[in-house]
Each structure stands twice: as C-alpha cells, then as structure tokens.
Amino acid sequence: MLESFLERLEGVETLSDLDAAILSLSSELDVEHVVYHSVKSTGEQYAALTYSDEWVARYLEKDYARIDPVVQACIRRFHPIDWKRLNWSGKAVKSFLHEAIDSGIGNQGFSVPIRGPSGQFALFTVSGSEKDDRWATYTQERSRELILASHYVNQKALEIECGSDQLEIVSLSPRETDALTMLALGFNRAQAAESLSISEHTLRVYIESARFKLAASNTTHAVARAMNQGLLNIC
Amino acid sequence: MLESFLERLEGVETLSDLDAAILSLSSELDVEHVVYHSVKSTGEQYAALTYSDEWVARYLEKDYARIDPVVQACIRRFHPIDWKRLNWSGKAVKSFLHEAIDSGIGNQGFSVPIRGPSGQFALFTVSGSEKDDRWATYTQERSRELILASHYVNQKALEIECGSDQLEIVSLSPRETDALTMLALGFNRAQAAESLSISEHTLRVYIESARFKLAASNTTHAVARAMNQGLLNIC
DNA sequence: TGAGCCCTCGCCATTTTTGGGGAGTTGAAA
C-alpha cells in the first residue's frame, strides 16, 4: 500500500500531480478523508484535501484554525495525535465539532504534524466515521505508514514548491548570528554588546548588516526572519 | 530490526535508558556510529552518540557546527541527506573533514533532520566506513527505517524531557497574535496598527500584554518567543 | 451574577533604536 503510493509519488512533478496523488491516498489508506495542508513562514499555503468545499470555505471564513483542537495540539506537539485524545470542552469548540461532523468530516481522525525548514509547518490528517475500537486498531496498525506517508508527501511538496531555486539561502556571519541571538533572547543593544564583549557600535554594525542580508526592515523583522530560517543558535 | 528497537524504546523512561537504547542502535542498524543530538530553543541540549569523547570535545571547542556541511544542510533541508551529496569544498571544510575521518567518524554518513515544536531541532545520524556502492545500497534499503527510528527517538526524547510539565503553555489572544505577527513581518507599530485597523495605542496594549504573557523583556524578545512556541501565524 | 479575560481608545516623558556619515586590521579565496 505504502509502496505503491511512494512509487506513484516518484513520478509526481507538479502540484496538480501531487494533488491527485494525495487524494488517491484515501482509497489506498482505506479512509474517508485525507488532508495535507502546508503553511510556510511567508504565509504561502498549499492544501490537498477531500473535505467538501463548503466546509473548507466555512472553516476559513470563521478562522476555525484558531480554536480547532487538532491544529492547536499539532502545533504544540511532535507526535501524531488521535482526535479522541484531545480536549473538546468549551462552548466554541463543541459547536465547531458538531458543525464539522455535520459537514461529513467523520467522528474519528488521526493527524500528523510535520515541520520543515524555515518554519514550515504542515498537517497530514486522515479521518472518517468508525467505531472507537475499529479506529483504534486502524491507527495502531497504520501509524508508521501514516508517518512515512506524511513525511514523503511533505518532502515532495517542498521539492516542488521550492524547486532548486532555494533563493533564500542567506548566510549570516558568526558575529551577526551572535548579535541577533542575543537580541532574540531579550537583551537590548547595550546588554548584548556587553555579553559579546564588543562596543555597542560594533554590535550595531552586525545588526545592520544582518538586517541588510535578510532584507529586513528593522531589528525585530531581522530576528524573525533569521529564526524562521533556522539561522540562530536558539532556533 | 526496527521492531525490536521500537519495543525496547517502549520501556524507556529516563534519559540514561534512552542513551543506552540509542547506542544499541549501532549494532541493530549495522553501522559503526549512531548520533542523536537535540537542540531546543532554550539552548538546552541532549545528545547520545558513539563518537569518541576526544572528537566531541574538539568539535565543540572549535564550534565546528558552524562549518559542518552536514549540520548546515540539515538546518536548511527537510529530507535526509547522504554525506556524499554535500559540498565539501572550502579550506576550513576540508580540514574539518580530514580531522573527522582521522577521528574514526567514517567516510560515509546519512543524516536525518528532525524538527519539533517550539523550534526544537534534532539530528539523527548513522556513519561508518564503507565503499560507496555498498553504502548507497545500505541507505536506500534502510532509509525508511532510519526515518522512523529518528522520529520515534525524537518523540521519546521530547516525552522524557518535557514530561507532562508543559509549563510553557502560554496562549495569546487572537489580537495579540495578530499584533506580534505584523511586527514579525517587519511592520513598525504605525503600519501594523493601520493594517489591523486599530489605533496605535490599542496595538501597544496587545504588544504589552503579549510581552507580559511571554515574560519577554521587549518586543523583539516577545516575537522571538512567540515564534519559538509556534504561536504566530507565520511560524 | 461576578470574576476575569478580550477589545478598544488617549496623553506625556523618557529611553532606545535607527539612519547617515567614516576608518582600520585581518584572513581567506580567486
């Protein structure tokens, strides 16, 4: 099952190929729904999913990602999560849940969080309507396949979207990295300069050159971009 | 092979258990060396590896992570990488490579980058001395196992280190998130306020309350912490 | 129904950052 999907993935070259491949997963994985949704630090998004257009529109309109326990949990966790194990209490959350079920999302789901370079974050989800015990068996048996599938889907998505044009390969000098790292840690310029044993002026030079390299409009922006690109020691 | 390791991992409860489990992987995976190294956004680190203490000390002393092509590539990529495919040109890099080989690291290696919540980043590496073709066969056959192994090792490491005390569960209100997001994108307060259609003063209130929640000493710090914790829309 | 969080607005003084200039050494790459 996974084999055939990975083989199919090999031949994928465009986003529409990828769309088709992901959608085909629902039958291969024997679930009602499959969702892959990637968000980059630039705000750029890509999604391939079998949910109804109405539900997707509704979800976006209401900004449900803000309260969706699946999203909230996956952002904070590393390991895949069964929807049953989430906390569905709270008024807004409950009405969201009912609405989701009414829209045919299913009462069971399993989501895998995936993180890529430069702050990319993606979610791979399978869902459907099943009884608890059958679903538990299903997820237990398939969890490894689901993890691998999510990994390879994400890899392919990044490959296609970024292509070989990794235009954002900015590299900071050690001192620039140091400077931004201190700022990210909450030091002001005077403190940071002292920590690094250099004059505040010198520190400024580093910050400014880093800002220039990162095409950032101010210090906060530079730190944010550097963090997103994993250029800082603390990130 | 993977099965027995995962079973063993089940019983792991402390970091020393994990150490032992990881080290045992070298025989199970049939390689000379295994390395797992995790870095959190707090700077907290954990490593379990079969390299010699001398080499580790040397590596740290010289801050080789800054030039190590394996580290540099893994920070920027999502997929696992065979060391042979990296760019080893450059004076410093070449001398680093020779020193590494002399220290018994091996001439072949395969590294899997792993990213967790809150900016956690880890590297799972196997290395050894092999001829190119044998190594190519090895990595091709085992890549999925290596990916899964790295995933489960990281999951366990996070589980042990964070435990149930996820003390850093700060949550920002939607407007606070919006405010920090705009700042992270490089807007100054005036621009951010305009984009959000609120007064600059109101924006300040959000920034300040976010700063308070995040225990941050200034705006840059608050943005950095929020990003690390995956609280912003752009991260 | 009250406690508590969220959203919204204003002013003033102080501190910090930023933008604009320059200048000299070192070491590595081409």
Added chain:
DNA sequence: TTTCAACTCCCCAAAAATGGCGAGGGCTCA
C-alpha cells in the same frame, strides 16, 4: 596579489518604542 568579507571602533540627530497613568463595553465560565 588583489579583492572581498568579516571584525572592530567612533559621533550626531531624528525617529520609534517603552513605561506609566487611566477608561469603558463585551463575552464566557463557574
């Protein structure tokens, strides 16, 4: 060997952020 990037230091004036004061309405959960 020349070029280029990195590291270090300095001044001044304008712009931006911060700290501290205060105020009211809306919503949710216990």
